[in-house]
Amino acid sequence: MHTITTITDRLTLVMLDVAIWSGRKKLRAEDLKLGTEIPPEDLVSLGSKRVCDPEPLKAFHRIKQSAERTCLRVGTRFLGGFAVPHAHAEALADALALLKTEFDQTTGSFLADYDQALETWISSLPDWEEPIRRAIEPANVVGGRLRFGYQLVRIAPAEQPGTLEHEVQGLGDGIFAEVEQMARDLEGSFEGKDKLHRRALGTFGRIREKLACLSFIDGRIQPVVDTIDDWSRRLPKTGPIAGAIFNEGMGLALLLSDAERMARHGAGQLAYQQGQPPEEPEPEPEPEQLAIVNFDDLFDTAAPSRPAAPVSTPPVSHMESFFF
Structure with a gap:
């Protein structure tokens, strides 16, 4: 329990409760005028149909994504929240x-303009007016499906x-995975270039924060922070970031951009700081020796030969040995 509370006592759990109306209704066979031969529902799913212009709904999704990014900037996903x-x-x-x-202001504007x-939207799709009108939701119902909490x-x-202890122990790996996603913004900052635009330093800063x-x-985690700090403090105050410091930034x-590599780097640096010998990589297995095959034995179709009886060699004289 001490292991859990050491971490949880320093954390606040933030739960987002954001609901956004989909602007869709179930598509029915009569909407498509399929005739009498209609496949059963357990065979074919007809999907859904839009019942309003999807463009105004994008604003709600943008706000939700902003809320998630704001939480992830100083937090990590945990127990369905942050x-x-x-x-x-x-x-x-x-x-x-x-x-x-x-979000609430966007909801008010959306509902005020909803009917118009x-x-x-219907006038832009005259051939589908009937199925759209059949699925229309009144504004007060739609408003109940838009919520930010x-x-x-x-x-x-x-x-x-x-x-819970298992979930807490996995927080570090989750943080590294989230940083990996953030570092994707750096992909185009180094490849094919010989100097780093200072705009990319903002991504390094957000990751470091x-x-x-x-x-x-x-x-x-701290050794990775130290690595970022060591590189950042040696950057030129003005002018291009090029040469050796550019190559170091690429590394x-x-x-x-690799969660597993970050974890290994942090663990190795931590072990070094604590005076522990670094873990040696496991040696690669030796290549297997090829067996020597006697092809005469493989292709000999005769009856198997019996082992020859041992031959006793008579002793030879000194002179006989010389001539042989």
Whole structure:
């Protein structure tokens, strides 16, 4: 239990509760005018049909993605939500409150224009007016399906925490996997180039911020932060980032874009700092020796020969030995 609470006592769990209306309804056979020969539902699924213009709904998805990115900037996915250090919880709550305000305002504008936008959508698809109108949802129903909520809770393991300890122990690997996704933004910053645009330093900075505030979760994280810091402090204040420091940055980007490599690097550096010998890689297995095959034996179709009886060699004189 001590292992669990050492970590959970320093974390706030942030739960996002965002619902977005799909703008779709189940597609029926009569919508397609298939006639009398209609396949059974357990054989064919007809999918869904749009009942409104999908373009205005993209704003809601954008806000949801912004909320997730905001949580991941200082936290990591955990128990269906995001584990965030206590020190960052208040600022995160303020950011989510702003996103909720934006979501609610977007909802109000969407519902106010809903009926008119629906008529415009129908007029653009005159051949499908009937099935669309048959599936129309009134504005008040649609409004009930648009929701942005968030909750911040403290984690306190129960006396019987189930598999919580396993979940906590896996947080470090999850953090490395999330950083790997963030580092994808660096792919185009080095390949085929001989100098680094300073705009790419923002991605390095966001990765460093995330790792630094979550470093207490897993001892392998801090050595990766130190590696970023060591490179960053040697960057030129002005001018191009080229030459040896550019190549070093490329190696750092490759490290950050591979979760397993980061984990191994962090573990190796941690062992070195603690005075432990680094783990030697397992030796590759020796190539198997090829057996020597007597092809005469393989292709001899005669009866198997019996072993010859031992031949006794009579002793020879000294002179006989000389001539032989």
